[in-house]
Amino acid sequence: MSRVLLDPTAEREPAQRPRSPRLGALAGRKVALLDISKPRGDVFLDRLEEILTARGATIRRFRKPTFAKNAPVDVRQEIASTCDAVIEALAD
């Protein structure tokens, strides 16, 4: 079975979905830092927190229980509903 789908819309928007709007300035924004539980991810994120805080951002720290699985739904929902942006420390 073909995996190509036919667009059901009037095709007035580009096929590629646009990125979310960029933040512009960091001052006053809430930024989530997501540690995926890889070694030394915390070191990287600690430094990011210093830099971003210096620029006026409010930081919230999150952590995935294991890097081997997707972030749990409640973590994703909390980030999406409480923060303006998220930075994920992807690897060691």
Added chain:
Amino acid sequence: MTAPTLPDGIVAVVKRDCPTCVVVEPVLRQLREAGAALTVYTQDDPAFPAGLDPVDDTTLEVSYGLDLVTVPTLLRVQDGRETARLEGWLREAWEEFTGVRELGPGLPDFRPGCGSRTLDPGVADELAVRFGASRLRSRRVEPAEAEDEIEAAFDRGWTDGLPVVPPTEARVLRMLDGTTRQPDEVVAVVPPDMVECTAEKVAVNAVMAGCKPEYLPVVIAALQAVCTDEFNGHGLLCTTYSAGPVLVVNGPVRRSIGMNSGVNVLGQGTRANATIGRAVQLVIQNMGGGRPGGIDRATLGNPGKVGFCFAEDEEGSPWPSFASSRGIPEGRSAVTAFAGEGPRIVVDQLSRTPESLTRSFAACLRTVAHPKLAFLFDAMLVVSPEHARVYREAGWSRERLVDELGELLTLPGSELVRGADGIAEGMPEFLATGELPKLRPEGLLVVHAGGRAGLFSAIIGSWVSGETGSVPVTREVET
């Protein structure tokens, strides 16, 4: 589809799964030995027929290009093009076709062929996608490797909140088999963006809604009714009111596509009822741009906005069909679009005379929108079989019922005006001295439907009626 270039001489197309092809296997060998320029194409087993170096056509590209119906098929080929064709096994015909005598000694004289694999269920559409020059123009969207197709549809905003059937090209082609229209025929201009909508785009959305191909003409007729100026689909969509298109289907198409007009007629459980209305709403959302929370500003909405479509029970009705009351000749199929809210039930288990039952209906109809608002809203009355029996036995026609309700619903202005009964809502003060009809003369639509048991009927109130709002529209179903 383009005809393939073939080797000159005689070409045979066979499949092992066909007993006649197995029967003619020695004949093909005999032809080769007699020096015929024979090429054999095989549709299933690349090793069949053994010893004849068959050309592998298990992809069916050649068979599809030849538009084969039967195997075995013999073709005479000159300069790469077919000049003659013979199907099945008939000794005399094969001898004449090939010029080789005494073919297949010991074989029966005649065996009909089998169906070409290109015609197996579901195969033809896939082949049309793979090898045909596609007739479809919609933009192709390819989900990423790890992306689930149904989730992809959600992510792109194509759904109404329920999963949709992924609209693959093969499914859309099958859907278009349900209509004689060409894919590029514009069937409606869809509000609110006033976009020209082709049969193909209706088909894409009908696939997503879960329709069968034979529903497509009904979807198109319904869409055309909704997209008229009188129906005012644009206004209906944009309003903060909570109505949506309610579709009533009449005529032979109800039975041929298996619509429900009986038990749970306004509820779930019947594919045609559930998906036709949904397809229309998906077209309005996806093609017209009418998204909930975007242009669709309903304060409350109603569950019927996912799709609200049902059929009239014409066979059990005491009256001529609802569509005939709207000018469609009996025996023809039609869809009526009504800008309606959710249904509410009228309970009357005691009335056994039409006078009493009609007074019950009138009392309940008075509450449409608000008991003190008149001449602003239409209503659809869905009379169930047990209630309809009362009218049948008394010999009341639909027109009589509508007229009697009209009289009962002619209300004293003094009860309706603002402030009356301690309620600020109501009609303007200057109407206090006269009488006002609750409904426009043509604003009461009576349909017969429902299960055989239950002394309940239903009222579906409308959005603002008439010139300032929506007028019900009936469209005949074409092919």
